[in-house]
Amino acid sequence: MFSNKTFNIVVPVVSVLLGLLAGAIIMLVFGYNPIQGYIALWNGAFGSSYFFGETIRQVTPYILTGLSIAFAFRTGLFNIGAEGQVIVGWLAAVWVGAAFDAPMIIHLPLALIAAALAGAIWGFVPGILKAKLGVHEVIITIMMNYIALHISNAMIREVLTDSGDSTEPIKESASLASNWLMEMTGYSRMHFGIIVALLAAFFVWFLLEKTTRGYELRSVGFNKHASEYAGMNVGGNIILAMVISGGVAGLAGAMEGLGTFGYMPTHSAFTNLGFDGIAVALLGGNNAFGVIIAAFLFGVLKIGSLNMPTAAEVPSELVEIVIALIIFFVASSYIIRWAILKLKKEGK
Incomplete structure (x- = not known):
């Protein structure tokens, strides 16, 4: 039987391989x-310095949205509101970036802080509703996505x-x-945001x-009743977890506004960076380095x-199928693990 740490490494690797194999079929x-x-996919990501730069540019916000979701998961929360x-x-990063004139050593950090604060405020709302009124964070965060968009x-x-x-x-x-x-x-549009991520x-x-605070956050996520009995501030930790999770997701928005685009257009639909972050966090085992x-x-x-369409005449939509299959195999592996552990306990 694998240890938890080994299992957390093996499952994503096997899931990726199975997903690629299923995609090939x-x-x-x-x-x-x-x-x-x-081969076309590999060349499209690493075939030239331009493609490599674009790959790193795409990785940058994924790291941050994946971290946001993973942090919430580790503290017992499901932050669907990263989007x-x-x-x-x-919006906050671009607003500050366009409205002020200041030296870069002041202006750039200020724009990043504004983005993190905006995301943190957007996370604070579902956090305080969850902590004070028991409203499920999934419902509120989904609603907050549409409010943010419009x-x-x-x-x-x-x-x-x-x-x-x-x-x-x-x-x-x-x-x-x-x-x-x-x-x-x-x-390419690669920028120094990868360092921030x-x-x-x-x-x-x-x-x-x-840190002690991190231990408290994880404890509340594992069992809030036991944490409360131990004297921890459960409500405060729930709010703090959502604020930090939102702040990290807000930084992902700054990567687009201050790096990739340099402005913000109106959106008729979601960017999907926040939703893709859920898959990144799941595949990364909700671990910071796994998320990277x-x-x-x-x-x-x-x-x-x-x-793929130009080099191999393969529709790029097939990659979306491969990604979905990878996530499916990750989820299936946890179900299999649960079944094996249950059978082992019943056999004793």
Whole structure:
């Protein structure tokens, strides 16, 4: 029998391999060459400095949304609202980035802090409703996603512009982009946000694993009644967990506003960064370093798939099927593990 730590490593690896194998079978069934398809996917992610830069650019917000969801999971909460937190973080970062003139050493951190605060506020609402009134966070966070989407569109059209469909570009002093980095990666949209994402991963790991506050947060997630009996502030920890989770998701929005785009357009639909973060967190085992690896895999699949239709005549939609199968196998593995443990207990 695997230990928990070994199992948490083996399950995602096997799930990825099974997902890729199932994807290959589907390609064969529909008359496509899976070898050519996966070669095209690899080349689309790593075939040139441009593709590699775009892959890292895509990985960056995935790390942050995956961390946001994983942090909430580890504290016993299901934050479906990362998507809305991304949107308000994006808006806040661009607002600060375009509205002020200041040296980069002040302007850029200020824009990042604004994004984190906006996401934290958006996480605070479901957190306090959960802590004080017992309202399930899934319901509130789903509702908050739609509120964020439509409020941000209204703010862009009515406050930040004169009936425009996008904000003004941010000032260079608030930008995560770099001409040097763009030239080095074949003029991709890669930016220095990857450093912010990795620092956030370290922060989440350190907070949860190495601090007393992190121990309390995890304890409340495991058993809030036992935590309350032990003298912990259950309600306060629930609110804090949602605030931190929202703040990290807000930073993911800043990666788009200050790095990839440099402005914020109105959105007719969700960005899906927050929803994809759920899959990243699940595949990463809700572990900070596992999330980094899972985000890298998702970035490779998302960017590499764009090369599949032209290089191998394989529809890029097949990659979405592969991702869904990977998540299916991850979930199935936990069900299998539960069944084996139950059978073992009954056999004693």
